[in-house]
Amino acid sequence: MKIEDFFIYPIKSTEGIRKSEVKVTSIGFDNDRYFAVANFKNEIVTARENAQLLKLKTELHNNTLKITFENESITVLLDSINNDIELSLFKKEVAGKIINHEINDWLTGVLETESKLVCINFNKLRKTDSTEISFNDCYPIHLISKESVASLNENLKKPVALSRFRPNIIVSGADAFQEEHWSTISIGECEFKVVANTKRCTLITINPATGKKSTNQEPLRTIAKENTSNSQANFGIYLVPTKLGTIRKTDTFIVQSKFDNYTTI
Numbered sequence: 001m002k003i004e005d006f007f008i009y010p011i012k013s014t015e016g017i018r019k020s021e022v023k024v025t026s027i028g029f030d031n032d033r034y035f036a037v038a039n040f041k042n043e044i045v046t047a048r049e050n051a052q053l054l055k056l057k058t059e060l061h062n063n064t065l066k067i068t069f070e071n072e073s074i075t076v077l078l079d080s081i082n083n084d085i086e087l088s089l090f091k092k093e094v095a096g097k098i099i100n101h102e103i104n105d106w107l108t109g110v111l112e113t114e115s116k117l118v119c120i121n122f123n124k125l126r127k128t129d130s131t132e133i134s135f136n137d138c139y140p141i142h143l144i145s146k147e148s149v150a151s152l153n154e155n156l157k158k159p160v161a162l163s164r165f166r167p168n169i170i171v172s173g174a175d176a177f178q179e180e181h182w183s184t185i186s187i188g189e190c191e192f193k194v195v196a197n198t199k200r201c202t203l204i205t206i207n208p209a210t211g212k213k214s215t216n217q218e219p220l221r222t223i224a225k226e227n228t229s230n231s232q233a234n235f236g237i238y239l240v241p242t243k244l245g246t247i248r249k250t251d252t253f254i255v256q257s258k259f260d261n262y263t264t265i
Contacts, residue, residue, distance in 0.1 A: 001173035003187065003249045004146060009166065010065065011117070012036040012135045013047040014056040015208065016166065021248040024190045024241050027125065027132050028140030029168055031060055036089075036135045037107060038096075040114040044089040044135065048203050051211035052111050067103070069110040076103045081119050089135065095124035131195075131240050139195055139238035143169040143179060148235065151176035155222050164204045164219070165236055171253065179237050183258035188251030191243035194258070197234035204235075 007016035012033045023030035036044045037053060047053045052069075059066040066075045076099060085098040096118040107115040125132040133140055144167045153159035162170055169187075171179070185192045200223055205214045224233040 001171055001253050001255070003247075003251065003253055004170040004172050006247070006249065007166075007168055007170075008032040010035055010058045010060055011053075011056065011067070012044065013053040013203075014058055014067075015054065016163065017058065017060075021246060023246050024244050026140075026241060026244060027134050028136065028241065032140075032168065033120075033135040035065070035099075035117060035119050036087075036096075037111070037115050038085075038087055038118045042085060042087050044087055044094065044118070045115070046203070047206060047208075048201065050111055050113065051206050051213065054206065054208040054211055056110075067106075072106075072110065074103055074106045076101050076117070084121060085118060087118060089126075090137075092126070094126050094135070095121040097121050129195075138199075139240055141168045141192065141239040141241065142198055142236055143167060143171065143185075143239055144198075144236040145174050145176070145179050146170060146172040147174055147176040148179065152219055152222065152226075152235070155226065156219055158218070160204075160219050161208075163208050164206075165198075165200075166203075167236060169239075174255075179255075180234070181257050182237065182255045184242075184256040185239065186252070186254040187247045189243070189245040190241060190247050192239040193242050194237050195240050196238045197232070198236035198238055199232045200235050 006019040006022045008029050008031050009016045010031050038044050057068040063078050064075050065078060080101045081097045081099050083098050085096045087094040087096045099117045104116040120134045128138050144165050149162050180197055182194050200220055205217050205220050223235050
């Protein structure tokens, strides 16, 4: 097995950035979902509510964040992050920092609704169980395999791209859905614990290239038929880092099965 790609999503629900190496912190990949867009009610907005977010592209350079939408772009100096703000995400309270910059007027224009850019408050991180996270849905890191996506696509009339599932790690060389039986993972100097299967939602029915939702609720409908447990449609796995450092696509990838107690490289 091997690593195919790493991705980070600096702003929640926006287009991912492919990385050949990434720093692993206690809350996941460095700069992953550190930012989000909030509405006038201070609710964090995801692509479930505004699919236009999927068409926003981001670039990080030193102390700047560049955001592009179609032919327009704007750059934000990250030292403009200052005032605390109380936000909500999935109806749960989240502490953040507001970014006082013209970016907020710009986002309001391109998203066609009152919007502002916010950052996580590193001093008041939210938690899933005892795990601190950024603006992730549940856990710090999400992994899928190419084989699982290929198996799913065999059952779809219109194949979907891996980007639908917004993974942080893409691997290859395993049997389809074998990742659901892993307990721990080692990549180079870092280690991870597998904590849950990834529950899928309507977000994967939106084509990230167009922002349009499928009329037949695919691929969610097929996943619900083929891979459901505890009344949840699952696809991929969530990881929590247990040993931190920097990982690279060329690193050795080792997994431990939770059932057979064997190691696979």
